[in-house]
Amino acid sequence: MRYENKFWHRIGNRFYNQNTAIDLSELKYLHCGVDTVKQLFNCLLDQDVLKMIQAAHDASERFIFIKGIDWMITRSSKASGYQYILKNLDLGFVVLLKSFYAEYDLSGSHIKIECTPQLIAQHSPESLTNEIHAIASLFGYQLVPAGVSCHIAVDVKGFQVPADLESRLVAKAKRQYKFNSISNAQLDLNETAVIYGAGQSYTFGSAGALQFCIYDKTAEALKSDKLDFWQGIWSKVPSTGFDGDFSKPETMSEYSPVDTVHRIEARFHHSVINQFCWGTKGDDGKNISIKTFADLAPHLTALWRYALNNFRLQHSTSYIDPVWQFLIEDIQFYCPAPALLYRREQKPPSQNTRRNVAFWLGNQIRLYARKRYDPRFVVNKLLSCGLEAELADYFSVRLFGEADLLQEVLYDFVAEKMRFLILDGVAA
Template identity: 65%
Template sequence: MRYENKFWHREGNRFYQENKEVDLTGLRYLHSGVDTVKQLYNCLIRPDVLQSLQLSYDLADVYFEVGGVDWLITRSSKASGYQFILKNLDLGFVVLLKSFYADADISASHLKIECTPQLIADHTPASLTALIDQIAGLFCVQLVHAGISVHIATDVKGLVMPSDFEARLVAKAKRQFKFNTISNIQMELNETSVVYGAGQSYTFGSAGALQFCVYDKTAEAVKSDKIGFWEDVWSEVPATDFNGDFSDSARISEYEQGDQIHRIEARFHHSVINQFCWGTKLDDGSPLTIKNYIELVPHLTALWQYALNNFRLQYSTSYIDPIWQSLIQDVQYFCPSPKIHYRRQQKPPSDNSRRNVAFWLGNQIKLYSRARFTPAYVVSRLMASGLEADLAHYFNLKLYGESDALHSVLLEFVGDKMRTHLLQGVAA
């Protein structure tokens, strides 16, 4: 089914089109901000730090001190990619150290630093970036920002989840799971949609790419014992009828204890951020660069709008839901994003890939020749392989996907190779 994303006509919180009208006066945004930051580094681990850390772990000491800062040590599983996890949540940091996939004495992706929402809220983008770098310097040298992951979220009061929310949400999730209680299982699922607790919480997509969540933040904050922090944040939004009267009878804050708050959250893996950098050009033709938090911040609003379009709630096949239109038009993170065309693209192939493409292409053509397929059919299968970028690079074509050049070159190349194989008796 083909869906369009038309906007409704709008006057304030009243949305209308043709003979339909939706009033979203009761919808109030209590918070829009960054919930999680994960900074990756390429670096060299300080040998004395790694040696002391390993010794502490071997002696079953749960605490480790470096640079005057205490850390709680846990050993990580290989699934995380790192050998050690060091926590100091009082400071607001979780440090993942020493890659499983590289030796300690070579520069590699040995360090990832995660920040808590409380730490993020207490800092400007510039000061947080500097503080993360400072913590990184306790563990490693030759630090190079290698990428960043981010969770951005909006907390909403007055959101009534439609009973057919799943059916109307246009998404790319391929599998669906249902559970009765909140858990962290969405971190282990790939390309899925997950529904918790009678439709109160939804998770779509992969934790290793772009993940989209809608859930009861009040219940989650109570469960994680962070309700006090979030109630302070929500209470900063003045009531719609507040007129500046601070008398005891006046209702100053929009949030009242006991209100149900829904969180709408987009979680961007660092690989997705990198894809935007590979696919997006600035006005002067230079590539987009986002390797740390301060570089990321100007683009948060654009990323938010991208996520809402990627996981889009439809009112009909033609119109998006007014709730989604409001989220797109009214929510802003820090500042408006630059007026550039954001585009995701897979990592461009390198010269090292040409040899692999040659082997793969040669083997494919030989197998198809033995089965006596036509060159046109073989080309159609090659074009459907998802490797158009590598094939275009192999044939020195720049406009792959935007012209018929790759198809024509492949057809000629495959035809010649298949004819040669047949004459040499490969298919005999």
């Protein structure tokens, strides 16, 4: 079936077309913001700190003190991609450390930092980005922001989830899985729709791409023991009828503790953010670059509208649902959306990843060290394998005009790495 995305005529909260009129005066926004930020870093790990963490974990210690900050330490599963989890929710940070897919002593994607909603609410995008970088510097150096993901959300009262939401939501989710009256569902599936909690929560899409959720935030906040925090946020919204008389506090806030609040949330994986970078041109004609939360913030309003169109609630085959039009036209994150044509594209084939170079280089040096080859011989072999351009990119050296510099930088790196492997017994 072919669906159109026509907008309604609108006067305030009243939406109408030639056949129907709908009044959304009861729909009230209580919060609009970023719920989760996850920042990736490529870096060299601080080996002293890594040894401290390994020793504490091996000794079954639950807590560790690193450079003035207490952390709770746990071992992560390989599914997360990282070996250790360090948590300090009092500060608002969760740090995933030491990639399973990169050598511990080579530069790689070794750090991912997740921020809590409480921390995000206290900072501007620029100051939060600085805070994240400061935490990352506790664990590594030569930090290079490698990508960011986030969840953006709107909390509303007066919204009733349609009983036929599944059939009216036009999305790429082809397979639908229904889980009623269960408290949690975690599925690693592409193009899925998951409904659980007797219709309290709807999740569409894959966690590793763009995911869209609608759920009862009141119930979720109560379950996660965060209701006091969110009630404090919601209570700051003044009532439509508030006349400025502060002697009547019960009329000041739009939110009442008896209200049910629904959250409409779009979750952007860092790979999706990267696709927008590869497919979207800025005003200067160059691809936009988004590596940190400060980079991402100006684009959030546009991405929100993209998500609402990607998971679009239809009123009919011609018109979108008025609630969706309300969400598209009235919601703004930090700043208005720039007038850019936002497109997603896959990574260009010619764009190489440093991670693959790091894997290859580390394995090659380890094998040569076991045979005790001379570093100069190893360098010549590495430079003769046809990957000069990739090596130049990895060491941030221009290939043309600085070939001698590449050779010297590579020699210093190989000599130091082989010496470490031999003396540490790794190459025995």
